[in-house]
Amino acid sequence: MLTRLLYASRAVAAIDDALLKAILERSRTHNLEHGITGVLCAHPEGNVFLQALEGSRAAVNALYVAIARDPRHRDVTLLAYDEADERRFPSWLMGVVDLGRVNRRSILRYSERAVLDPFAMSGRSALALLEELTSSGAIVSHE
Ligand code: FAD
Numbered sequence: 367m368l369t370r371l372l373y374a375s376r377a378v379a380a381i382d383d384a385l386l387k388a389i390l391e392r393s394r395t396h397n398l399e400h401g402i403t404g405v406l407c408a409h410p411e412g413n414v415f416l417q418a419l420e421g422s423r424a425a426v427n428a429l430y431v432a433i434a435r436d437p438r439h440r441d442v443t444l445l446a447y448d449e450a451d452e453r454r455f456p457s458w459l460m461g462v463v464d465l466g467r468v469n470r471r472s473i474l475r476y477s478e479r480a481v482l483d484p485f486a487m488s489g490r491s492a493l494a495l496l497e498e499l500t501s502s503g504a505i506v507s508h509e
Contacts, residue, residue: 368453369423371430372446372493374416374484375439381410381462385438390460397458400425405496406460407505409482415439416484418496420453446489454497461505468504 377385386408397403402421409416417433419426434442463482474480476491484492499505 367423368420368450369426370446370448370450370454370493371419371426371444372417372489372496373430373433373442373444374414374492375442377408377413377415377439378437381408381413381415386460386462389438393458393460396429397421400429402426402429403453403458404455405458405500405505407463407496407499408461409463411465412482414482414484416492416496418455418493420450420455441485443485445484445487445492454493455500459500459505459507461507463499464504464506467502467506468499469502472498472502 379385389406393406400421402419402425404418404420406415406417419429421429430444465482468482470480473482473495476495477483477487479486487495
């Protein structure tokens with residue numbers, strides 16, 4: 367059975383290339399091995415992460431517990447956790463939000479203000495925004 371989990375967190379230090387590279391290296395192999403797909407969206411201006419994880423209930427839960435304990439971020443906040451009929455993010459993408467490519471009206475559509483703040487969004491809105499950012503190419507892949 368497929369599940370989808372969405373959370374937001376705040377980086378403890380400034381989000382930089384070294385941090386993203388370390389997370390990417392670990393995620394690429396681990397997520398593939400455990401059938402986990404999703405998106406990790408880093409927003410350096412706000413120093414926040416927004417991540418969607420999809421996969422089996424056991425795999426998603428185990429990974430979330432490990433991520434929540436990671437000292438590189440704090441305020442790890444569960445935004446949504448649901449059973450899923452299909453994957454919305456069938457591959458694994460990790461990248462930085464390029465605010466220059468984000469239509470502020472898209473953010474305003476899902477938020478109270480035109481500021482990218484997943485902590486102030488409902489889980490449904492955060493998921494919709496993540497899908498829009500992904501499909502519009504506003505998340506620049508970190509490879
Ligand atoms: P160990 O490797 O034994 O780590 C022990 C402890 O040290 C853990 O608390 C770990 O989180 C921490 N740690 C590991 N590396 C560092 C480091 N360089 N600096 C400081 N502390 C460190 N992992 C995935 O597999 N898939 C993901 O999708 C994923 N997404 C992540 C998203 C974010 C925003 C962050 C911050 C981390 C993410 N990680 C992801 C990494 C994850 O949090 C764990 O580090 C990883 O799962 C290994 O945990 P462990 O307890 O098995 O491991």
